[in-house]
Amino acid sequence: MIMPKKILVVLGPAGSGKSTQIEFIKRDFGYKPLSMGDALREETKKKTRLSKEIQNYIVQGKLVPLELASDLMLGKIKKEMSSKLLLDGFPRELEQAVVFDYFLYSNDYQLVGVININVHKKECIKRLMLRKRKDDTETAITKRLEDYYTITKKVIERYKEKGKLMDINGNKPIEDVYKEIKRKLKKWKI
Numbered sequence: 001m002i003m004p005k006k007i008l009v010v011l012g013p014a015g016s017g018k019s020t021q022i023e024f025i026k027r028d029f030g031y032k033p034l035s036m037g038d039a040l041r042e043e044t045k046k047k048t049r050l051s052k053e054i055q056n057y058i059v060q061g062k063l064v065p066l067e068l069a070s071d072l073m074l075g076k077i078k079k080e081m082s083s084k085l086l087l088d089g090f091p092r093e094l095e096q097a098v099v100f101d102y103f104l105y106s107n108d109y110q111l112v113g114v115i116n117i118n119v120h121k122k123e124c125i126k127r128l129m130l131r132k133r134k135d136d137t138e139t140a141i142t143k144r145l146e147d148y149y150t151i152t153k154k155v156i157e158r159y160k161e162k163g164k165l166m167d168i169n170g171n172k173p174i175e176d177v178y179k180e181i182k183r184k185l186k187k188w189k190i
């Protein structure tokens, strides 16, 4: 019997420590990370009209348009040979989640679950100020956090209703956050 490919999603506000936790999950559970932000940053290096457009969204901390984000991420998933994928930062708005769910259903992927790392807004801002990424300006940070608490919130609610959500308390030291994730992932038998 052919087993469906498994997909895990990791969400959390900017500065929630997603990337660090994703590295731990990769190490222990063999899931291959695919980051939406990295994929978009990669696109901006191409020096095309589209890359300039993407760059504009990124510097403002705005979500890129639905079709662009979905085409890019779903295209990447399709090309992946790995049978276990870990999506970082996608889907981030309800419309993306609808497109994503349909894609999973029609391509026979199994959504194992959605991990949401909760961190207080103040703590996120503090951490982002220490990081030195180009789009970590005050305006972009404010916009990204605002979108997370309004737009991405709906994605989180959607997967909660489907019984697919794993809420994590990210207001703890990195190792403790991971302990909680690992314990819960083991229960999910991923």
Ligand code: AMP
Binding pocket: 014, 036, 037, 038, 040, 057, 058, 059, 061, 062, 063, 064, 065, 069, 088, 089, 090, 091, 092, 093, 096, 144
């Ligand atoms: P990140 O690396 O996750 O902080 O994302 C950096 C930037 O990429 C965001 O501020 C958005 O401009 C864009 N981005 C990341 N994920 C998405 C997504 N799922 N949909 C639309 N835009 C995104």
